[in-house]
Amino acid sequence: MGSAPTWFVVLPDREIHPDVMRQLRQRAAQAVSHPSGRPWLVGAWSPHELTFAAAGEVRLAVAGVCSLTTEELAIRARRVHSLAAVESALGKAHGSFHVIASVGGHTYVRGTLSGERRVYLTAVEGGVICADRARTLAWLTSAELDTAQLAVRLTGFTAPHPLAGGALWRGIRRVIPGEALHLDPGGQWRTARWWQAPEGELPLSEAAPALRQALREAVALRVRPGEVLGADLSGGMDSTSLCFLAAEVGARLVTATLRWTAPGNEDHAYAQHAAELLPGAEHLVFPSAELPAHFTGLDDRRDPGDEPSAALRDRAQQHHLAEAMRARGAVRRLSGHGGDHVVQPPDAYVHGLLRRSPLVGLRHAAGLRARRRWQLAAVARMLLDGHAYGTWLARTTGQLRAAPARRVIRAPQGWGLQPQLPPWASDQAVDLVGELLRAAARNVEPLAVERGRHAWIHQAQEAGRIAGHLAYGTAAEGLPVHSPFCDDAVINACLATLPQEAATPWSYKPLLAAAMHGLVPTRVLHRTTKDHCGVEWQHGLRLHRRELAAWAEESRLVASGVANAELLRRALLSPGLLRGGSAELESTLGAEAWLRDLEAHPAPVHLTHHGAPRPEPDRAAPIRSLPPKHDNSPKGAPS
Template identity: 40%
Template sequence: MCNGIDGWFAVLADCEPAGSIYEKRPRVACGEVFHSSGRPMLVGCWCGERLLEVRIKNMRVFLIGLFSVSSEELRQRLGSARRAEEVNRAVSGLAGSFYVIISGDDRVQIRGTISESRRVFRASVDGVAVGTSMAGLAARLAGAKLDENAIALQFSSLSSWSLAETTSWRDVYAVPGGSALNLTSAGRSEVTRWWSAPEPSQTLREGAEALRDGLRAAVTARVHSVNGVLAADLSGGLDSTSICFLAHEAGAGLVTTTIHWSAAGNEDGYWADLAASGLSGLERITYDSGQLPELFSDIGQRHHAIDEPSPVVRERSQLRVVSRDLAGVGAKLRLSGHGGDELTNPDVAHLAALVRRRPVKGFRELAAFRSRERWGAKETWQMLIDQQGYRAWLTRMARPASLVAARRFYPPGWEVPPELPPWATESAVALVSDILRSAADRASALHRTRSGHSRINTAMRGGRMAWQLAQAGAQMGLPVSSPFCDDAILEVCLRVRPDELRNSRTYKPLLKAAMRGIVPDLLLERETKDHSGVEWYRGLRSRRRELAELVDDSILVKLGFADAGRLRRALMNPDMHQVSVMTMESTLGLETWLRDTHAMSV
């Protein structure tokens, strides 16, 4: 019976052996759809989200997710479509976040979102291909074991398109964003590409108009999909503030949350309070950081594992309290500004091309960013002269010396380079190096330019994080949705020229231009971004006993990937080591996920 929290589904081909796979399904299924043959096609639990079916010609088209389009509107969009390719073109640009499932011509096609905020996985179960919305579900159906190579890659905080099909389990594969899984009546599977990136040809003004319309439609789709109160983060940042004003404009019954962090110079609370004053009728829940559980306060406790390791481990106990309080006032869905950074404030991988195309502007921007980001002269020069393709760049990054190099002040390349932490063993470095070299041999870029590839890969990294947040939120009783990660929004941002999307003078110029007239001008003047650094260090210091016990029984140490002594020293004295917050959280997230996964399997 549906509990309104855990969402999942599995898609089965129209073949006789699929019946035995159907019998292995989780018993909490709340919905089923059958092929015309009577065999099961779709089984799962999508409570809190819509399932829409439209029949056209010889096909059945399903949307699962958050969207506002009606059956008749979708039927009109589909028109005379006869093939899956035509269906995908017809639904392109629809507002919201959703899966598309197409049944016809003895096959079923399933796809998620380009950003991977909704993902699809494939596995072979008893010799028959199956598609699922969760990797863990595919692993359970197939009886798959954890893949130590994948764990090593996660240890390096790698988010590379070259390994887009990799999951944490052997013989379970992700369907990359922009691709679709096709299941045939013979029980086989094929992955096909349905999306190609638009060229960045629009000006800031053109892009701002499109982003305004797109975000307005995306948030409105959530408002119309939720029958009840809508929650939203009001952190003080530009992304969450924009989402709140759009939801308010759409007539949502809105309740927001704000956490006031304790650092003396933290401005988030000030900007959040200022934003709240412009939202009439707003119901608001605010916390001083001391009113919530400390960060990392449940680091030693076991939890239901989501599909992938996640840095949400630091704030899991806080999220649980906030979700409980929001659900207590009737909230059905929580909106997040996640993904705004990745789409509207990407890295500056376009600088080398800009210098060649427009030298005066290019060198001016290069000097400004080099000063701000503290790039070295050698590294900056190398970026300018580097004409390597994606494969060659990835091969260079796979060298053991590159994998352990500190990259805190380094110009961008094709992707964020993989970087193993200082407590990684030599065997871990060697294994990751071998895997990356092998991947480089067959890698192909997402776009012909370094900047284009980087922007898409960054958006996908943000989408995967949104997918993790959605799973974590659902487990805590309040699903989380990230409008910035919608396909329609991603494509709008990709169409804007990179030198207009990001410049050295203005913070998030595209988003500010898009929100002018919706968000008060004073709020659009913010040029800063704050964090919870004081609470982060305090949480680690107060959990030294639990962290020491974690190292003593570390799965990463047992696998030979982490050196216990170096890891213990870093965790016991985090402020004495020049290790990034992200690096530390990545290791803790991976270790706790491995423990949670192991606890679920015994």
């Protein structure tokens, strides 16, 4: 199987409690020092996963997939004279990577704007330390689970900013994507914005070539000419685009297509058409009846990531596909995940469009109403609503557990999806999530001034968060999954586009279709349908009814106080009666599985695969007081 994923802890240029340092030395395989000689960066990584450069009093590192070579990073390091110069020195580097710097005793750390690579911090005796994984800090500090954040996970993809993606342990904070952490040698810390969204004013004729170039560079970073590369080929526009870009670079592709059983399913036909035009690709087709059923392996305990994943249902199927690719020599796998989230804005873009261009806005609103079958009154409310983000966030608390009267696609109201807890959420869960929403509403700022743009950035960051789950889980299984659509440069290229040209009621993903014109088969670019695996989903639940019944009887969510035992039992044993569809159940199952995985793996596996680096002597007695916090992040944001 594969190796443990990369991990690292970043330390300020000051003395940290010896017990913390001792634990880190016992688990880490590498260590890099500040110019002062104190430990700066400790963890475990391979040379291709972290690039490091030094120039005088400057230390600069990038961790992940980055376009900069060691020599290029060294040149950039010489341009850095303060933390304020770090981002400008990195210039147009692209990929998906952390940035870590030490300059004159000051430390700088940031992840990606997408949230695929994140940063967490906590206070220990002697200072604030940070890491790329919340579980690393939770293990170091013996932190307890945060029940409120666990309750937020039951809202699934409806969790709004800033609740989505918060750390699940008390005392551990997440650095919001797009912000960087600054650690001072005196013990203070703060966060500051390093990323600003592009203006969003490029017409399609200019934006499409920019997106094509960004995707081309993102794929090329993960491909070596002649190397065997696994790739999903679903039949949709996203995965097909990546396959043709990889073939353009010279990859030897092994593509995988799932063939669902629903009548009229078209995925396999589009995938087959694309495969016939891919040069030298080996195309694997997997009928769903020949794969492990959905929800297979519910009781197989695995090392959990930083938070629950909703990908529980097809985990066994994806492992089967990965093994088939590995058997044919694939060393990594490309996924089209994120394409749905980043290449087109949500329908709420019409709210801002109406104010900039009233006639165009009304035309788009009418087109969306006809396509989505929205009620006229709901569209009018959507267009006329002028509530601030904080006001909308506070108002959502009154409908946290309100079930929809009927299944209809509603016009988007406010700044995003209504946060929604499932019917089996406990009264305590409702209270906890409500408290977090009200606290955030008091001072938090939206991700953008315009609500449609805010929603677009938020859904891109949700895609990045899921991509981080995929990367962590698959790295240990030997075939790491990469999601190029979640690279920051790709997201920037999309956000630079006029929203009314990146999405229209009259075409599907017009920005990506224009970007891939002449490379991807026209038949795929003109596709407007999207298939599903509902038959397999229902079959999997029926087949694993016994395991689900056992989960209901000994639910960790119930024991944590965030789920009602009887209502959860009914949902697990009668999923056909669900009112909110599959998403609400999958979020709950993912959270239940995650709690069980934590029980089975109290120590993160990534901390147990490596030996210790050369020991360093403790330089001074521990500092007993915790450092003061100077936090510039939005007040009221959850930890």
